[in-house]
Amino acid sequence: MTGVGRCGVNCVRPGDGLFVRTDWRFSHEYVTPMAARFLERAAGPDIPLKDPSTILAFRDHLTFLHHSMKAEHRERGLLEVADRLETAQAEFCAKHGIVLHGTLEDGTGSEGICHSLMAERYVLPGQLVVGTDSHTPHAGALGCLAFGVGTTDIACAWVTGEVRVTVPPTVRIRLRGRLGPGVAAKDLVLQLLSQPFIREGGALGFVIEYQGEALAHMDTDERATLTNMAAEIGGFTGIVAADRETLRFLRERRGADAVIEAWMRSDEDADFAHTLDLDCSDVEPMLARPGDPGNGLRLSALEGTVPIDIAYLGSCTGGKREDLRRAAEVVRAGLRAGLRVPARVRFFVQCGSEDVRRHAEAEGWIADFERAGATVLGSSCGACINAGPGVSDRPGQVTISAINRNFPGRSGPGQVWLASPATVAASALAGRICGAIGPGGS
Numbered sequence: 001m002t003g004v005g006r007c008g009v010n011c012v013r014p015g016d017g018l019f020v021r022t023d024w025r026f027s028h029e030y031v032t033p034m035a036a037r038f039l040e041r042a043a044g045p046d047i048p049l050k051d052p053s054t055i056l057a058f059r060d061h062l063t064f065l066h067h068s069m070k071a072e073h074r075e076r077g078l079l080e081v082a083d084r085l086e087t088a089q090a091e092f093c094a095k096h097g098i099v100l101h102g103t104l105e106d107g108t109g110s111e112g113i114c115h116s117l118m119a120e121r122y123v124l125p126g127q128l129v130v131g132t133d134s135h136t137p138h139a140g141a142l143g144c145l146a147f148g149v150g151t152t153d154i155a156c157a158w159v160t161g162e163v164r165v166t167v168p169p170t171v172r173i174r175l176r177g178r179l180g181p182g183v184a185a186k187d188l189v190l191q192l193l194s195q196p197f198i199r200e201g202g203a204l205g206f207v208i209e210y211q212g213e214a215l216a217h218m219d220t221d222e223r224a225t226l227t228n229m230a231a232e233i234g235g236f237t238g239i240v241a242a243d244r245e246t247l248r249f250l251r252e253r254r255g256a257d258a259v260i261e262a263w264m265r266s267d268e269d270a271d272f273a274h275t276l277d278l279d280c281s282d283v284e285p286m287l288a289r290p291g292d293p294g295n296g297l298r299l300s301a302l303e304g305t306v307p308i309d310i311a312y313l314g315s316c317t318g319g320k321r322e323d324l325r326r327a328a329e330v331v332r333a334g335l336r337a338g339l340r341v342p343a344r345v346r347f348f349v350q351c352g353s354e355d356v357r358r359h360a361e362a363e364g365w366i367a368d369f370e371r372a373g374a375t376v377l378g379s380s381c382g383a384c385i386n387a388g389p390g391v392s393d394r395p396g397q398v399t400i401s402a403i404n405r406n407f408p409g410r411s412g413p414g415q416v417w418l419a420s421p422a423t424v425a426a427s428a429l430a431g432r433i434c435g436a437i438g439p440g441g442s
């Protein structure tokens, strides 16, 4: 141990247990009320929270629950239970002066998904971020250490500003070469997930640090797909060291500047528990077959025709500005080729935040999606917890989705294929799983 009983240590090693100071603590409506209840039971209703200005709350996961809730669950009053969560969260935030990114006044969606808004509006390189969701590592794309915590941990962190961690070892993933045209970070991460080392749990509980030349050609949105899906890899978190691209992103999205210090990247001679090398120039558009994100399959190896019923472009993984841009490019090509979404297919487009939606509108992407026959929804999610658009309602339905996971039942009873935003858009237009759109068809 490097600092038993001390406050502030120069370094830590894997296995060290310590409390760490957080820069941001956030929770969504699934967890805020439960954590508030725990806290009030344990410490009384008037316990002060540490620095509420760095605590955030989001209502972003149950906004569209009414889209997917089964009749029998409605009859049991579960929609009202979800509404009570919203009320309880709002009351707790008002009482403690916590910023709540809630639903839009007209009820059409949310201000944004917690992960999207944390990256777009709040986190800075070198910060430590905790959130009550497994995709909290999303913010690692900006060089933060961002990880998910449970209900009790967030309740304690509200009061102390700290969380307890056991320092995990780190797996380094070196991304050599660069991705080819039409290949996205989502394809890369699906390829990674299909690697035997990952499938066998080699990175379980580890920090996953992405390095390598390929990152220099990826913007922060794309990097966030990699760190976000550290959850599917089973990692403690995912991280990309901040660089010039991070500064560009901060200026573009927030007009903010940041300082990148030397300690914010791994030492040249750092020890890694394992190094995985991947040649990005070999990565092709990928799919994950239903049942597990690790069921990777090159799109070019897909045999036969797989008709789809639903295409979903959205979520914390697939609802970013860059995701929408790539999908819109495909849709524009399709429109030029005279394609429209077939009547039997539902194509849902849902931005990760209203910031993204406003940009997509200004760029004309939203109009193009609608012209092609997509249903564009207000920002929010719920797709991977069976609580929103994009989920199936019958076992025979096939969905192609830009979300992060396709475990059985988590997005309804049907079959969910994972893919990049571009592949989702192409498949929506073709009515079957496919990639590139060509003249007169796909």
Ligand code: SF4
Pocket: 061, 113, 133, 135, 315, 316, 317, 381, 382, 383, 384, 385, 403, 404
């Ligand atoms: S995909 Fe949607 S429901 Fe799942 S973690 Fe991301 S924001 Fe939440």
